[in-house]
Amino acid sequence: MVLLAIEYYSYQGLKVAVGSTSDAFQRVSKFLFFALSTITFTGFILFEPLSKNAATRSFLTFFMTIGIANILGKILFAIWLLIDDLIRLARLIWAKLNPQVEVVQKDGISRIEFLTQAGAVSAALPLLGMGWGVVSGAHDYRVLKRTIELSNLPEAFDGLTITQISDIHSGSFWNRNAVERGIALVNEQKSDLIFFTGDLVNNVTSELDGWTDLFGSLRADLGVYSVLGNHDYGDYVQWESDSAKRKNLTDLIETQKRMGWDLLMDENRTISKGDDQISIVGIQNWGAKGRFPKYGDLEKAMKGTAKSSIKLLLSHDPSHWKEQVLPEFKDVDIMFSGHTHGFQFGIEVGQLKWSPVKYFYPEWADLYTKGAQHLYVNRGFGYLGYPGRLGILPEITVITLRRSEG
Secondary structure (H helix, E strand, O other): OHHHHHHHHHHHHHHHHOOOOOHHHHHHHHHHHHHHHHHHHHHHHHHHHHOOOHHHHHHHHHHHHHHHHHHHHHHHHHHHHHHHHHHHHHHHHHHHHOOOOOOOOOOOOOOOHHHHHHHHHHHOHHHHHHHHHHHHHOOOOEEEEEEEEEOOOOHHHOOOEEEEEOOOOHHHOOOHHHHHHHHHHHHHOOOOEEEEOOOOOOOOHHHHOOOHHHHOOOOOOOOEEEOOOHHHHOOOOOOOOHHHHHHHHHHHHHHHHHOOOEEOOOEEEEEEEOOEEEEEEEOOOEOOOOOOOEOOOHHHHHOOOOOOOEEEEEOOOOHHHHHHHHHHOOOOOEEEEOOOHHHHEOEEEOOEEEOHHHHOOOOOOEEEEEOOEEEEEOOOOOOOOOOOOEOOOOEEEEEEEEEOOO
8 A cells, every 4th residue: 555655645746746747758657657667566466475486586686676666766756755845845835824915726836847857857766877887797707806914823823715606595696698608607716615504595506506517616626615604594484394494404404515625514614735734614604683593612613723823714694703603713814705695785885885784783794803802794796675786796716815914
């Protein structure tokens, strides 16, 4: 009912905004208005029955993207109209209280044409912006390079390179050629290590059908290491039984093994060079925000790492860093995370970096440092829900470890 009210209110404004244009333009404008409305309500009606089917999910995602953009646009239009109505109401009250100053016409005070037309123009912005984010931003992979200095880094590991990707969300992809270019770009970095920090799928392991050869082509001299994200457990869909859900997770674990990835489930691996060694620690999903689960056991994962000079932690959710890592595990040198996607929307121009997600996750993208400990939050390789990115582009991170003099 709220959406219908917004549609009706916006349509009244549209008639005024295009009232002085040609008949042809008026017809086209009204046709587009009702076409978008039809797409919106059809998408909402079909979402529940069709979203469970992999064959229709991608199509439905685009449908819903148009619908959401339509709603946002008409809400913007309604705001302009509300401002116009408030001004008209104030003028009407003033005229009633001061009849000798202004005579009110029988049909009241007409809308302010500038405000109405400005509202009509602004209504198109969400559709144009979100459309551009799908066409241009969804697969515009960016390689971001960062150097982290560590005073305790053994000389043998000085210059070690790590490529990190996160949040693939394979069930969302709609352009295989573009994804292939992204994976090729990861391999082109020729890093010593590759880290994947969770959310390989949206909900079910079957989303990987047809993708395992591609993701299995990732190569690094010292190995490809991964952890699970909150979406990998199948918590967001209904299962026929608990055993079906457990099998889904088992299948995902086995699939990663077949791809050649070393999936760390609250465990660690040691890499040695001569007498020096570093530990790669991987924990199951552990979130401190909202209702995200705490499956991981960091104390268990850290066992056996005491002799390692450097400890690199893979943990999907960046809220884990402040909540547990910083206060309890001072020997974790760098934590690698993802999860936020940078909200797939925001602004990054020079030093200016903003996204709405920062109000829920203070550490939402790039490098953060507290004392001698570091956190890197990857903006994600894929996308979820909205099949694009606007302002916050998909990321491939290359981190070089350097031995500091301090």
